[in-house]
Amino acid sequence: MANQLAFYFDVARCTGCKACQVACQDKHDLPADMRWRRVAEYSGGEWVRNQDGSFTQNVFAYYVSVACNHCEKPICQEVCPASAITKRDDGIVLIDEDKCIGCRYCEWACPYAAPQFDEDSGTMSKCTLCVDYIDAGQLPACVAACPSRALEVGELSELRAKYGDLAEVAPLPEAKLTEPAMIIKPNAKTKPVLAKAGRLANPEEV
Amino acid sequence: MDVREWALIAFTILSQMAVGSFIILGIVYFFAARKWGEEEADRLSDRALLAIGPVLVLGTLASLFHLGNPLNAYRAIANVGSSWLSREILANVLFIGVGAVFAFMQWRKISTSATRNVVALVAAAIGVVLVFSMSQIYMLRTAPAWDTIATPITFFTTTFLLGALAVGAAYVANYAYVQRKEPGCADTQCEIMRSTLRWLALASVVLVGVHLVVLPLYVAYLASSDVAAANDAVNVLMGDYGVVFALRLVLVFVGAGILGAFLYRNASSPGREKILGNLAYAAFAVVLVAEVMGRFLFYAMQTRIGL
Amino acid sequence: MGEQNFLVNAVTNTVLNRRSFLKWNAALGGTAVLAKGGLSFGLEKSDKAAAQADEKIVWSACLVNCGSRCPLRLHVRDGEIVRVETDDTGDAEYGTHQLRCCVRGRSIRQRVYNPDRLKYPMKRVGKRGEGKFERISWEEAYDTIASELQRIIDEYGNEAVYINYATGALGGTVAKSWPPGSSPIARLMNCVGGYLNHYGTYSSAQMSTAMPYTYGSRSSNSIEDIINTKLVVMFGNNICETSMGGGGGKVFALQAMKEQSGAKFILFDPRYSETAVSVVDEWIPIRPGTDAALVAAMAYVMITEDLHDQEFLDEYCVGFDEDHMPEDVPAGLSYKSYVMGDGEDGMPKTPEWAAKITGVPAETIVRVAREIALTKPCFITQGLGPQRQANGEQNCRAIAMLPILTGNVGIHGGNTGVSEGGYGIRVMGFPTLDNPVKASISVFMWYEAILRGAEMTALADGVRGVDQLPAPIKFMWNYAGNTIVNQHSDSNATVKQLEDDSLCEMIVVIENHMTPSAKLADILLPDITNFEQNEITSGSAGNTGYAIALSQAIEPQFECRPIYEMCAEIAKRLGVEEEFTEGRTHDEWLEWVVEETRKNNPDFPDYETFREMGIYKVTNPGEPSVAYADFREDPEANPLSTPSGKIEIFSKDLYDIANTWEIPEGDVITGIPVYAATWEGYEDPLREKYPLQMIGHHYKARTHSSYHNVEWLRKAAPQEVWMNPLDAEERGLELGDMVHVYNDRGRLKLPVKVTPRIAPGVISVPQGAWYEPNKDGVDEGGCVNTLTALRPSPLAKANPQHTNLVQVEKA
Ligand SMILES: Nc1nc2c(c(=O)[nH]1)N[C@H]1C(S)=C(S)[C@@H](COP(=O)(O)OP(=O)(O)OC[C@H]3O[C@@H](n4cnc5c(=O)[nH]c(N)nc54)[C@H](O)[C@@H]3O)O[C@H]1N2
Ligand SMILES: Nc1nc2c(c(=O)[nH]1)N[C@H]1C(S)=C(S)[C@@H](COP(=O)(O)OP(=O)(O)OC[C@H]3O[C@@H](n4cnc5c(=O)[nH]c(N)nc54)[C@H](O)[C@@H]3O)O[C@H]1N2
Ligand code: SF4
Ligand code: SF4
Ligand code: SF4
Ligand code: SF4
Ligand code: SF4
Ligand SMILES: [Mo]
16 A cells, blocks of 8 residues: 555653553543553563572563554455445545444454444444544544654654564564554564563553 | 353354254255155155254344344445455355255255255255355454364364254154154154164264364364464363363263264164154253353454454 | 353353343334443543534643643533643654643543532531531531631631641642642631641652751752763652653653663662663662662772762762761761771671662672762662652662762762752742741641640651640641542541541541542532633743643533632631732732743743743753752852751761650661661561562552542553562462452452562552442552551651551452
8 A cells, every 4th residue: 555554653662651542532532441542561571589588580561552553454354244344545444333233353353452342332443543633634642642752653654764664572463464554663672573571461451 | 251252152053053954964865765765755854954944043143143233234245255254144144045945945845856956955065155154254364273274173063963963853853743643654764763863873973073083182282382372272271161161072072972872872773762862862952062162162262363 | 251250251241241232122123222321421422523613722731749730732612621632832852842741631531520520518417437428508618617717716726727738739820739838728727827837748758858968958950961971870760650741741851861862771669660661771679668778788889899989078078987077976977887887787788788688689789889880970860759668768868879979969960869850930829928827747747636736746746836736636628639548648547537526626628529538528618620710830841841821621510619719708707808819819810920920030921922822831941950060069159058068978967856856766867878677667577477568659540549530541550459470479369360458557459460560579559549448448449558557757757658568368
């Protein structure tokens, strides 16, 4: 896709504050359990108690903020029986509530847990990349919210030229599965995709 | 697990049972017709055939409960091009349609039996496609616990196991009916039933063997996988739901294995129809429960790659 | 799926999935209406295609006590706030950056439109603390308060009236709760003879009291001075979580400074905090309350390896070695003597000695001591965690020893060891007149002052202004605070004491929400939020100073009224209306404030312009500020305000205090900063019964207890206790298990976050969750203060809320 839009995320700058998540909930009037953007905590390391009462460790931790990645190979769209999921020319992947049958198949399939079921409407919902803001030339709510400027939005090829093309780190899935339109800047703490060094530390929150 | 997942369990089990029954019925009919003539074969199978209809409809209705927005259900076949779910629904609809046409033709004896056989073959083929599509739905590249050959094998094993035992149970019921209403044919029907049950029992013993071979291999595969999501699935199976898993294995073994063996022995020696009948019912019931549990676990093991 | 039993799970989910049934009900032609409503208060789905045209955007701010005061731009439609945005002026470059609010500011709608909002004035019915109230009129409320106030003043004197510490509305100018002396309540009280004041804060009492003994004040370099440094060493300083927003928040400044300076960051903290996550290169876990031991061992390394800055110590300091001690002090009391084992305890403070206490391996102590001594300049700073300890005064002065030993004080890229500052602009305050009452107590001692006020003295209880208090507290004002129960220590004990209304006879709570403290009110007044009135606030964000003109976004909700009006009405009943208002309304005072501000700072916009601008920002035109730079330049000409004019490593004043005060057994006050093992510290034998040290870090889900009742935040950052995997394993605990945390004072029930991000033997219960005892007295809200102690720290007589011993078991 020529004009594919994408998110950029800087691990070093993310403090796990979740301003992005709540800004999204505020923007889209989402209930507390529906998080179109979520922040995963990945942490690990071993502790040893020494003889003298001191301890040694090699602990690390970092956060990854993820929404829908408006993938280039959107598995959600591939599996949706109702053809309710479409991809715009600018790459934005949207769910048409009016067409959705609420089968939740996209939810099973998407490795980013992006599609989330709306119990009230019985249909699937997910990050729209704040398409109304984008169309009005504004930043998406989450990006505009980040106090640390860990998030950016932009044209995928431009962002790649600027930041490289890493799109997978632990605990995210391998990029080859859906080719997410996302670029991650890792820091020294960041572990590669499929790493076993740590674990998703906040499963209930993502 | 909520209403939706139970709906899926009901839907997949019932429609697989329907497909299995239809095919098994066809096979039995084929041999029975050659040996005892079409009339006796019809007498054996027609009522069973008609019973498949409600099962299918029930399953399909159940599937609606799985939808958050059932009012849009008609849209489910909008993406046959890439969605296995669409393909499944389409196959399901076609199977119901062609199956119904065949059942109607068979019931009213419309057209020649050769034509009817062709229609039946077409319906059976669609049934196979249906079960295959069902399995493909779960063979997602992002769901390692599902994305294995074990999924289609298990689905087809369930299809034929439940099909065989359902048909067996149906024959027992049919025989009871014939005994009362058409005592003249009871002896022949009894003989047919016995010989059929023997074969069905044998088939189910073999099929349970498939289950008992595939399942451990499958678990071992998941456990040794280096994909975390696959390991998580094993933990679900052996941890949270370990009891259910064990019970399911025991039940399927008892139902299809032990009861199947008894059924086979009983069917081989004449007399004691009552016991034979109860054995057939019991085997069916136990295996049905086992398969429901199996399917429950299948959904419980839904662990996806990523977040 | 978790640990839940499969059957229970299957059945409950199947049977109780209300919504899916309602959905079905709707699909099958049932009543669709049922599915709506009652789900999320104030959060109706907005019409997708709704025009933005009928919206107005109003400048506002979040004014709670997190150190920041963040700009908010509220979208208002049909009199309702429908969307929240933050600063949109400026860009992403540090210096001209947008002052973006934090996660809490983002959730403000759920705080304004909250089911807990108080709607009308109420009076207590039944026993105090039962939480039973009856609606009354504003007239009745004012009358009751005025007459009770008059009665108590007449009966016990003005010293019996106390304005409790309360920071819920500290960011305002007229509607301002902190410092209490700057609140409209104080102005009201000062019109009728004054009130019992307090000194210090729950935030930094130990530091504010102790640091002046070293430096004469509590100053530090500004955070932007990190740009000039090579190494940053932080002690219990969690800027990325305690200073989260863009307005006043330091996190963006910190990250920018790190990137621009390339400095290495080291953090000593029992927890791998959000600051460790984002900016720190090396995290060194340390046991709570042991920083002074660590510092002593680093000093030992520096002295034995001759890495310390002897010239600096000789020229600028008093008390490093025996050659630089004040007169009339016995030998052996210098810092060097203490460190080398030549002092009273005869114990050399070797790295091996400190390793046992602090948990930091000896090699690490040696390595980092060398690194600090050899990297110049080095920016050493601390948060307020280390000082909120039973030996907090010692800890914070001890930490300041590192920059002193290495000569990093008074230079760019160095620091004093005190929490870093920032650049700000001054906005005039609301004048609250003079308090005729001279007596004041420590912020933490009101509990004691209720119980035995008239016995409390200067020497035993740190009473200031008078030698002895004349009366116990009989009347308590609590405007925008939750320290009555939730934020003070030992919630169970305070509740029990306050239930006895013969002690403190009248408690007036002015609040937005039905908080645990509000439940103890005799009269409960519903305040409007700062979104329902005009206000002014100002703050500092790194090198940017700013002021915000908050404009009223929505009408006062329900029967809520502004604090200024409440005080004016009570003043009227006490016959001092004219003195109180000086004929001005709330908004006229705001205008006055701007005019006064412009007298000193003519660049400040006039009232109308300011209100139109919404936000006024000024970037520091000069260099980052350096504390005591002039002293460093010329110590003779610019002495510090210590008695000696120098940095007092040994404080004669403290030494004298140690010899004159009535000091309880176990409390340690010394001239030099030493490691003092304390009650409920790591070395307390009580650890056999309660083996875990418990702290309670300030948490992103809340500003103290404010925002606790916001659903979005509760789900985003749940209340849970942090525990090391080694401790969890010993107790058979896994991530998410419900546990009991308990000691002799109480018991909490909450889920456990098993995480390598906390040291073994330490747990942290994030402070601020609302106290919610169930019928068995188990606090299911998870309020850390259910477990904290009422015993004050030695010198500041303040809250040692991070010093606690507890045990944890599966619930
Ligand atoms: N264990 C432990 N306890 C601690 C601490 C700790 O570290 N550990 N930290 C301490 C520290 S540093 C502090 S500063 C204190 C803070 O303690 P408090 O000053 O009590 O601060 P909050 O808990 O935020 O309570 C503020 C109250 O003001 C109310 N409020 C907010 N806005 C308004 C308004 O506009 N009008 C009115 N009328 N009310 C409003 C809120 O609803 C809330 O109930 O807690 C201390 N307590
Ligand atoms: N999100 C959020 N931000 C806030 C607040 C809030 O409630 N929520 N409150 C605001 C207020 S009023 C204040 S006063 C400040 C408080 O700011 P602080 O007092 O600095 O915050 P704390 O979380 O109490 O402590 C900071 C760190 O010190 C560590 N610590 C605790 N004890 C020790 C010790 O003995 N030694 C060492 N080295 N480290 C220790 C803790 O693990 C924690 O990471 O935060 C302000 N900012
Ligand atoms: S707002 Fe920014 S720093 Fe905060 S969690 Fe989101 S991405 Fe991370
Ligand atoms: S992240 Fe998931 S939902 Fe979004 S486009 Fe990719 S596959 Fe689809
Ligand atoms: S839930 Fe809706 S969007 Fe998702 S796959 Fe089903 S029909 Fe498509
Ligand atoms: S782009 Fe918009 S919809 Fe998507 S996560 Fe960000 S705020 Fe939410
Ligand atoms: S809580 Fe503090 S940092 Fe967050 S928005 Fe409010 S003032 Fe800003
Ligand atoms: Mo504070």
